[in-house]
Amino acid sequence: MTEYRIQGNTGEWEVVIGLEVHAQVTSESKLFSGSSTGFGAEPNSHVSLVDAAMPGMLPVPNRECLRQAVRTGMAINAQINRWSRFDRKNYFYADLPQGYQISQLYHPIVGEGEIEVTLNEKDPDSPTKKIGIERIHVEQDAGKLMHDQHPTMSFVDLNRSGVALMEIVSRPDISSPQEAGAYLKKLRSILRYVGSCDGNMEQGSMRADVNVSVRKPGGELGTRTETKNVNSIRFMMQAIEYEAQRQVDLIESGGAVVQETRLFDANKMETRSMRSKEDAHDYRYFPDPDLLPVELDDAFLEECRASLPELPDAKRIRYEAMGLTAYNAAVLTAEAETAFWFEDLLAEGVDAKQGSNWLMSELFGALNKTGKTLDESPVNPKQAAELLGLVSDGTISGSISKQVFEIMLETGQAASAIVEEKGLKQTSDTGAIEAEIVKIMAANEDKVAEYRSGKDKLFGFFVGQTMKAMQGKANPQIINDLLKKALG
Amino acid sequence: MSVDKDTVNKIARLSRIAISDAEADKMVGELNGILAWVEQLGEVDVIGVEPMTAVIPNTLRLRDDVVTDGDVRDKVLANAPAKEGSFFGVPKVIE
Structure with missing residues (x-):
């Protein structure tokens, strides 16, 4: 990959980045209770006595949450730990009613894996790089605090408290904001294919803690800072750029980087120290005595593996073998929803090349123009297949098909009905x-x-x-x- | 293993428990008594013995992913020292 260097007064600096991504597990109910995980509900309505940490309440793990973490691990070729355990991470904060978060420090459910990223996924010749994943563990989310509703009080909503998260920890293998962006995109794509997280960063279902340090090329690792809870790919890249430059300036002016937690301010485009107390990170982890170890048997693991879909890299290679250009194959497989749409089109009998070209030029063009996503497409694969069928059997010409498609978008009519009504049949007379x-x-x-x-x-x-x-x-x-x- | 007064004060601070100087002194003695008592277990040779997680053979029970609980807001808020509408109210915790 291209080398990213910061030009300082004392020479060049390189950046070392590691990401801890929190991904909300797609599930109906919470990790340790039967409360709903639904987004946007009335405050404190999706809360059970377990989530509110009432005395005597006991956690019972949700099988689906563990299953999704294991499937995610399998999708990144990670080691799956048949034996794992939950630990308590102790700290006091108003959004954490238990006074501890149930997490996995010592024995995570998923061990080492890796993700291959390319800097420009649409360019088949773009170089690739493997980013190591250190671990994936499962833990509880905290509640939500609101600070601006009252002069002296903060308000607490525990709806999110106890929702299952996967924490996906990368190795510090990332060396530029662009690589970090490519990694996060690829990870999100994999999560969506697997179905273990919806990857929706705006709603907070995926957020990243960004560890950044700088060093002279090839030198010893510098002291790192951790910028918390960055909730978009663009913000993450900006936060890395800012933070790396700040560290270089600080070191070159005779200062030293302090290991600390920082916040990214998207309005000012800068990171700021959270100035937390020095012992805020003394979490005093210990095994949660309420929970036995997690032991996964063969049948469970087998089902996890069997239920994995074809993943983006494998799909891309298969599409190329079907005769698609490398560019089309890369674009169609980048997001699961696009690939599934394309495959539905093929299932209706459309030729792969014809279908991919039409999807990429006509359908994407029309969606772009109207600002719609594929999910909101006014034309479904079955209707599109009918249109393309009329072209391939010679009923209408390619140029007429564009007219017909426009009418379909406006009126929702079937292609054959439009051709009939407007007399658009191609003549061989x-x-x-x-x-x-x-x-x-x-x-x-x-x-x-x-x-x-x-x-x-x-x-x-x-x-x-x-x-x-x-x-x-x-x-x-x-x-x-x-x-x-x-x-x- | 034993604790000194600084450690006791630190644990108290982390646990958000206010203790006076006199209480801290008393606590040092009590905690060290407890630690010494537990430390007797150190006399047992456990080399090569796997840590035990349950007294009887038992495995973790898992739940199906079904919504079976929640929608008890009033119960959840009933004992809150302060509440506002549907929210818990706590002293402002922003820096």
């Missing part, structure tokens, strides 16, 4: 086409002469004129054949 050709040749005698004297390029002019006279409905192959005959 050689008599009608020949009659037009005669007229055009008569009206353009000079051009006919030029063509016959060797100006081959004029052929396109005659095709265009004939197609125009036929109102776009003539079969282009037949026009070609007849023109060649007529012009001699």
